[in-house]
Amino acid sequence: MPHAPDPALAAVSRRALLRGGTAFAGGLLIGIALPVARARADEPVPTGTRFNAFVHVAPDDTVTFTLPAVEMGQGVYTSQAQCLAEELDVGLDKVVAAHAPPDQADYGSPIFVVQATGGSTTTMAWTMPLRKAGATARAMLLQAASAEWGVDAAGLTTADGVITDPASGRSLRYGQVANHAAGLQPPAGVKLKDPSRFRLIGKPVHRIDTPDKAIGKTIYGIDVVRPNMKFATLMVSPVLGGKVGPVDQSKALGVPGVRQVVVLDDLVAVVGDNTWAAMQGLASLAVEWSPGTNADLHQAQLWADIEKASEGAGVVVTKQGDAPARLKDGTLFEATYELPFLAHAPMEMTNCTVHVHDGACEIWVGTQVPGFAQAGAAKALGIDPAKVTINNHLLGGAFGRRLEVDGIVIAARIAAHVEGPVKIVWSREEDIRQELYRPLYHDRLKVRVENGRITAWHHRVTGASIMARWLPPAFKNGIDVDAVDGAAKIPYAVGDMLVEYIRNESVIPPAFWRGVGPNSSIFSIESFMDLVARKTSVDPLAFRRGMLDKDPRALGVLNLAAEKAGWGTPAPASPFGPRRGRGFALMNAFGSYLAAIADVAVSDAGDVRVTRVVVAADVGKVINPDILLAQIQGGVVFGLSAVLHGKITFAGGRVEQGNFNDYRILRIDETPPIEVHIAQSTENAGGIGEPGTVIVQPAVANAVFAATGVQLTRMPIDPALIAKVA
């Protein structure tokens, strides 16, 4: 995804910050106390007076932060709250966090423009706007206290939600002056705290979302309960793009607890008194599907199509010198790498609760894109977006899946036929088979090597464009900036350079998947680096080092990983398999630098067990070092699932996988120790949700290469190709 914030967009967050004050003071909300001892932690509503789009303070001193980036496990509720609370001078224990409603003006991402959480951008996008919002609210509170006491605001101090006048010893709680303060004109250009005085930013403070999660109290979208709510489940045409033919509802309607069958042109849904009744009803529904035009869609053809596309002319992404001319002769190396379709498979499957009534629509869901959700439902129902209310929730995982609103649109279409609120829950099989998948990628690399280093470089990335569908204005000049992220600019000095992109669309719509474009770019580049190093009989790290003299941060993480993992020593023996290997990979994407070293053991049957992963990371300034570690650990596990097991394949227009038995994700007994080493850095903060996923895949593939002598070029690892021939 694109990372450089467009200066023209900075106004968005500035506007959000400076609005507020008198016009938006939440008079209606004053005095509403938080419900005591809630049995269910439904999404909170801000209480008290509004200082700006992000901060409310109530008379009882409760501070509500309305957070623009959604919490899907990555810890941004906490990291965003750290930024606000640091400048506001309140304790995190006083803070109530709430998701922002759809409101592009206030909560549109300074990076994406649209209101979206993704691309490892939250820290880059929101740290400064949130710090400013907290500091501005604090300045207004100080101003109110200074007016009350008739003293200069400059002489007052704040700590833990209390304003003190050191001269007189008087103090006022924030709640006591909140109403007055929120009515004042927000000051412009308020001064931010000096980092030497940080008590929250940069500290491994505890997360604010986990206490409720540990006791089963958190309400995810799937846990929503509305008065008189019904439950539904559905089936979409199993063949991509197929339609519903004749339907016999009689048996389904005879299932106890089934209330209704909804038949739309592309799907059927059964509504009942509980999810189980709806599922039984769906299983009893006799549907004749009309497969449509994709009944002949097969995986081998999809692979062949993208390979053929990769032979065409590409759009130039990066051009330095004349690489094609220099790649006509000399010592040349060439290879191609292919990555499969992948499902996100968050543990909370697609679900959505909808109530359509009186020309309006109310939705309860967990989404990364509240604005898209609102617009999508409005369009599906033919009503004004203002008539659609989105109640967002903590997300049970997302990984890009909830950047899409296909499920919300389907739920709205079903709910339009149902009296009263209805919670629609996908089965796991339906969730996996009707996903929007990470697309296929085909990367073709060709280089010239002279005196032990690369002197000409040609990288051609072929794949579908997610941007062209998801954020059309970002798709310019035929280049998908996400698809070539990690390829357009590389840390290595490789002489003449040509990077091209070929857009290859199939009938399968592509979607962002944790790690996004760099997953394929970095996998291909780092696999290729090992191939060339081995073919020229050079140590893979020594080979890379020779081309990193102009990128000290890249060299830094390379050396840190090498030192911590003991590069140069053999991978330890493992009972899992006699062949063992150690593999390396390096990346710069999402504004972060990472290096990884993976150890593997390979059985005679070709099964691979990863026995250790060491990651070195330079991610710039850090908001919460413990969340940083958790994100890298989790990202590595996500990447291990992909490289070892992950693939979605099509046969006869149908997805061949359906549940965790055949779409395998890593289990704890396959999980190696994961060591993470952070390089101290004063550089600008980079993103960290995705890099762990990106970096571990080529590291493992290179370790398998080292262990077996075979470089696998299509993922996931196919044991048959590395089984020991008897």
Add this chain to the structure above:
Amino acid sequence: MDLKINGTSRGTDVPDQMPLLWVLRDVFGMTGTKFGCGIAQCGACTVHLDGIAVRSCQLPVGAVGGRAITTIEGIGETPTGAKIQKAWLELEVIQCGYCQPGQIMSAAALLAANPHPDDAAIDAAMAGNLCRCGTYVRIREGIKHAART
């Protein structure tokens, strides 16, 4: 039928074949127990029957009988459940949290049966619980941390 859930008796007249998962979630509104796969592959629906971890998505409610059901909402009342929940927060095991009720239920059952499990015992007991956020490294640490307290 009468069910004993977290020490409280609750009556319901649902069909015997309905999995306990849906009785808890949809009939009683106890949504802490999660639906993850429906085929006992992910462990998100794990509850205890007389202290033994079971997958409630595959357990017909009619098979429960008089056995005591414990869910994530009640596990904090048991010594091992409380230890696990505390360790989970101290080590910040949790990310999205959706699978964690199941993880905590499996971990609490493990610790009750084996007060000092090693990595192999942890892996064996926890291999039926999937986590897509990838919290496994901290789950191992969390169980050992709880065992020390």
